[in-house]
Amino acid sequence: MRVALEINGDDYARDVEPDLTLLSFLRDVLGLTGTKWGCLTGDCGACTVLVDGKPVVSCLQLACQAQGREVTTVEGLETPGGLDEVQAAFVSNGATQCGFCTPGMVMSVEALLRTNPSPNEAEIREALAGNLCRCTGYSKIVDAVLQAAAERRSAVGSPAADVS
Amino acid sequence: MADVFIPGSLEEAVDFLADHPTTAMPIAGGTDLLVDARTGRSRPERLVDLSGLRGIEGFELDGELLRVGALTRIRSIELDAELGRRATALVEAARVLGSVQIRTMATVGGNLCHGTPSAEMPPSLLVHDAVAEITGKGGQYSVPLAAFFVAPGRTVLAPGDLLTSVRARVPSSAAGSCYLRQTVRWSMDLAGVGVAASVHVEGGAVSNARVALCAVAPVPMVVTGAENAVMGTSLAPDALAEAGRRAAEACSPISDARGTAEYRRQVVSVLVPRALRIAWLRATGSWPEGSPAPVNGVWTRE
Known part of the structure; x- marks a missing residue:
């Protein structure tokens, strides 16, 4: 089956098995291994990517169901200046340990901040309920999200803030 | 493959x-x-x-009629402010289903048609007298949602039948609803017990009540006995306790990793009164608008 979609701003088209998951399409067909292969049952969130800006677990979506859609993976976050605010905040807060859950976490946070630029701790924990970390616990991850949100708000800036 | x-x-x-x-x-x-x-x-x-089919995604409120397309994503129910006011239990059930990712993908129709006894959507639709609208080889037909579920993993759908939408009656005033559940974990867990309640209040008394349960019987169930216990009352403690008792008697839970049958019956007897009470407070304007029911329905303020 021919699957054509946009990933991180680039168009891709490949002939694949019809029941291939989006996760396998990204990792095995395209070599985009930032998205992690975890539980394969939608529980751990390690394979989280954005489809049309919304977070999905790519292990439970067929590649053909993403036909014509815009997919964003962790590889698509990096800016010309380096890591984006969320990635940088995970590093500076020590919000990673083995790092396996981190790409999925970061993608869920990206989705959260796009719709809620000022999340509180409860909202952050709810947004990350589907992303399991078995190393660090979640305190530093929550700290990283709070910092990333603050930095993104100040980077975007409001006219009033610019004047002051 | x-x-x-x-x-x-x-x-x-x-x-x-x-x-x-x-x-x-x-x-x-x-x-x-x-x-x-x-x-x-x-x-x-x-x-x-089915995910690319047009015309059966999304929901609309027309007066007291709510129609939810089968392909409506759980997440879009969860985030809708109007539904939050009019079908609060449905939104509360949507909020606790899986994770954000799962809710973004999962559909109302899928949640119903999979036939899981603990599925989150059925109780909150049952308390609004929901009707399943089905298209099959022989045309369209409707089945009350209360008769839609046959056994764990089985519904009335025959091969070739597709659930296209669910219609429900959502009163526009003097009505309130609530969905509560018991889980082992707060997130990413299936209900050990799920309870939805709705009430319509006229002249300071319950003029209509619905109570529905999940995860405590082979299929989601309406508990008419519990409803009758509170009809015409102003939800005094003895009426609420009687509703809880009748619901606990009517259900037939199993023992599994999420609790023993005895424990589940006990939880039903506790959550049914709490859900009815919160529904009443919402119906009478005594509950802060937009405020979700607290975990397990325990609250300290009225």
């Missing part, structure tokens, strides 16, 4: 499913089906991908 058929219309989907009754299964969000396929619980040879 399964083949995937992508129908161009509802009719094409129905025809394909009817032509392959033993081998084809419809897929929408995939959050139940692909887990089942991966764990060996089902082995579909052909998947009919």
Whole structure:
């Protein structure tokens, strides 16, 4: 089956098995291994990517169901200046340990901040309920999200803030 | 490996499913089906991908009629402010289903058609007298949602039948609803007990009440006895306790990892009164608008 979609701003088209998951399409067909292969049952969130800006677990979506859609993976976050605010905040807060859950976490946070630029701790924990970390616990991850949100708000800036 | 058929219309989907009754299964969000396929619980040879079909996604409120398309994502229910006011229990059930990712993918129709006894959507639809609207090879027909579920994993749908929407009656004033559940974990867990309640209040008394349960019987169930216990009352403690007692008697839970049958009955007897009480407070304007029910329905302020 021919699957054509946009990933991180680039168009891709490949002939694949019809029941291939989006996760396998990204990792095995395209070599985009930032998205992690975890539980394969939608529980751990390690394979989280954005489809049309919304977070999905790519292990439970067929590649053909993403036909014509815009997919964003962790590889698509990096800016010309380096890591984006969320990635940088995970590093500076020590919000990673083995790092396996981190790409999925970061993608869920990206989705959260796009719709809620000022999340509180409860909202952050709810947004990350589907992303399991078995190393660090979640305190530093929550700290990283709070910092990333603050930095993104100040980077975007409001006219009033610019004047002051 | 399964083949995937992508129908161009509802009719094409129905025809394909009817032509392959033993081998084809419809897929929408995939959050139940692909887990089942991966764990060996089902082995579909052909998947009919409904996710691109137009016309059965989204919901609309027309007066007191709520119609929810089968392809409506759980997440879009959760985030709708108008539904939060008018069908609060439905929104509360949507909020606790899976994770943000799962809710973004999972559909209302899939949650109903998978037939899981603990599925989150049925109780909150049952308390609004929901009716399943189905398209099959022979045309369209409707089934009360209370008669839609046959056994764990089984519904009335015959091969080739597709649930297209659910319609429900959502009163516009003097009504309130609530969904509460008991879980082992707060997130990413199935209900050990799920309770939805709705009440309509006229002249300081309950003029209509609905109580529905999940995860405590082979199929989601309406508890008429509990409803009768509070009809015409102003939800005094003895009426609430009687509703809880009747619900606990009416259900038939099993013992599993989420609790023993005895424990589940006990939880039903506690959550039914709490859900009714919160529904009443909402119906009478005594509950802060937009404020979700607290975990397990325990609150300290009225």
